[in-house]
Amino acid sequence: MPKVLFADFDFPDIDIERGLFAAAGVELATAQCRNDAELIAAAQGCAAILAQYAPVTERAVAALPALGVISRIGAGFDNIDTDACAKHGVWVANSPDYGVGEVATHALALALAMMRNIVAYNRDIGAGRWHYESSGKLRRATNMTLGIVGLGRIGKRMAHIGRNVFKRVVACDPYIIDGDFPAYVERGNLAEVFAQSDVVSLHVPLNQETRGMIGAPVLAAMTPGSFLVNTARGAVVDVDAALAALDSGTLAGLALDVLPVEPVPADSKLLGHPRVILTPHAAFYSVEAERELRRKAAQNIITFLRTGRPDYVVVAGTRRP
Numbered sequence: 195m196p197k198v199l200f201a202d203f204d205f206p207d208i209d210i211e212r213g214l215f216a217a218a219g220v221e222l223a224t225a226q227c228r229n230d231a232e233l234i235a236a237a238q239g240c241a242a243i244l245a246q247y248a249p250v251t252e253r254a255v256a257a258l259p260a261l262g263v264i265s266r267i268g269a270g271f272d273n274i275d276t277d278a279c280a281k282h283g284v285w286v287a288n289s290p291d292y293g294v295g296e297v298a299t300h301a302l303a304l305a306l307a308m309m310r311n312i313v314a315y316n317r318d319i320g321a322g323r324w325h326y327e328s329s330g331k332l333r334r335a336t337n338m339t340l341g342i343v344g345l346g347r348i349g350k351r352m353a354h355i356g357r358n359v360f361k362r363v364v365a366c367d368p369y370i371i372d373g374d375f376p377a378y379v380e381r382g383n384l385a386e387v388f389a390q391s392d393v394v395s396l397h398v399p400l401n402q403e404t405r406g407m408i409g410a411p412v413l414a415a416m417t418p419g420s421f422l423v424n425t426a427r428g429a430v431v432d433v434d435a436a437l438a439a440l441d442s443g444t445l446a447g448l449a450l451d452v453l454p455v456e457p458v459p460a461d462s463k464l465l466g467h468p469r470v471i472l473t474p475h476a477a478f479y480s481v482e483a484e485r486e487l488r489r490k491a492a493q494n495i496i497t498f499l500r501t502g503r504p505d506y507v508v509v510a511g512t513r514r515p
C-alpha cells in the first residue's frame with residue numbers, strides 16, 4: 195500500500211483527506227513539520243507529500259528517494275524548492291483554481307474598507323465619535339484608478355469585479371501578451387501602475403523576481419494618499435518601506451492578508467497601526483473553497499499514484515509511483 199505524508203496542516207480535522215486516501219487504498223501518515231529535518235524523518239518511505247506550509251528544501255528532496263510527488267495545499271508554491279524538485283525528478287502539484295473568487299473579493303473588500311474608512315469609523319464610534327468626517331475626507335471611487343500587479347487568475351478576477359467600482363483599471367504583467375489583457379484593462383509597467391493608481395492590489399507569485407519587489411522606490415512613485423492591498427505573499431512587500439510610506443503620507447492605508455512572517459509577530463509595528471488592516475491569510479477562505487482546495491490537493495496525489503501524473507502540474511517530474 196503506498197504511503198502519503200500529510201506534512202503539516204492547520205485544519206481542525208482532516209476527515210476529507212482521510213476519506214479520500216482510504217477510498218483510494220493509500221496509507222496516510224500525519225505530522226506537523228516545521229523544517230526539513232522533521233520532514234526528512236517523517237517522510238521516509240513515502241511516495242507522496244501533502245504540504246500546507248512545511249518547507250520542502252533540496253536537502254529533503256535529495257534525502258527521500260521514494261518520493262514521487264509533492265502536492266501543495268494552495269495556489270502558491272513558494273515553500274517548495276521547485277528547482278530542486280525538477281533536478282531530482284520529483285513532481286510538484288498545486289490547486290490553482292479553488293479560490294480565485296474568494297481572493298479577489300477579499301482584495302476588493304480590503305480596498306473598499308480603506309477607501310470608505312470602514313475600520314476607522316467603527317473604531318471612532320467605539321470611542322464615542324459619531325460624524326461622517328470623523329476619520330477624514332473620503333473621495334469618490336468612480337474618480338479613482340485601480341492598479342493590479344499580476345494579471346493571472348486572481349488579478350483578472352479582481353479587474354473584472356473592480357471595473358464597476360473604479361474609473362479605470364490599469365495592470366502590469368510582463369508575462370502575458372496584449373491579447374490576454376481584457377479590453378477594459380490598460381497596460382502599464384510596474385512604475386506606471388504605481389504612479390497612476392489610487393489603489394494597488396498585488397496578485398503575483400512569490401519568487402526571486404518578486405521578493406521585495408514592492409519597496410521604497412516603487413512606493414515613492416505613488417500619488418500621496420494612495421492605498422496598497424496585498425493578498426499575494428507577504429515577502430513581495432518590504433513592510434518597513436510600506437510603514438515609512440504610511441508615515442510620509444504617500445500611503446493613506448495599507449491592507450495585508452499575508453506577511454513575511456505569519457502569524458504576525460507580537461512586536462510588529464503593523465499591530466494596532468490606525469491605518470493598517472490585517473487579515474490572517476484568510477483571503478482564500480470560504481467553507482466551499484476550503485473543501486475544494488483540500489479535495490483537489492489530495493486528489494493530485496491519488497491521480498499521480500494511479501496514472502504517474504498529478505492533475506495540476508507545477509513541475510513535471512520523472513519519478514514513477
Ligand code: NAI
Pocket residue numbers: 268269270271290293297343344345346347348349366367368369370397398399400403404425426427451452475476477478479
Ligand atoms: P497566477 O499564476 O494565475 O497569476 C500570477 C500572475 O502574476 C501571472 O499572470 C504572472 O505572469 C504574473 N507575474 C509573475 N511575475 C510578475 C511580475 N514580476 N510582475 C507582474 N506580474 C507578474 O496565480 P493566481 O492564482 O492569480 O495567484 C497569485 C498569487 O496569489 C499566488 O501565487 C499566491 O501566492 C497568492 N494567493 C494567496 C492566497 C491567500 O489566501 N492570500 C490564496 C491563493 C493565492
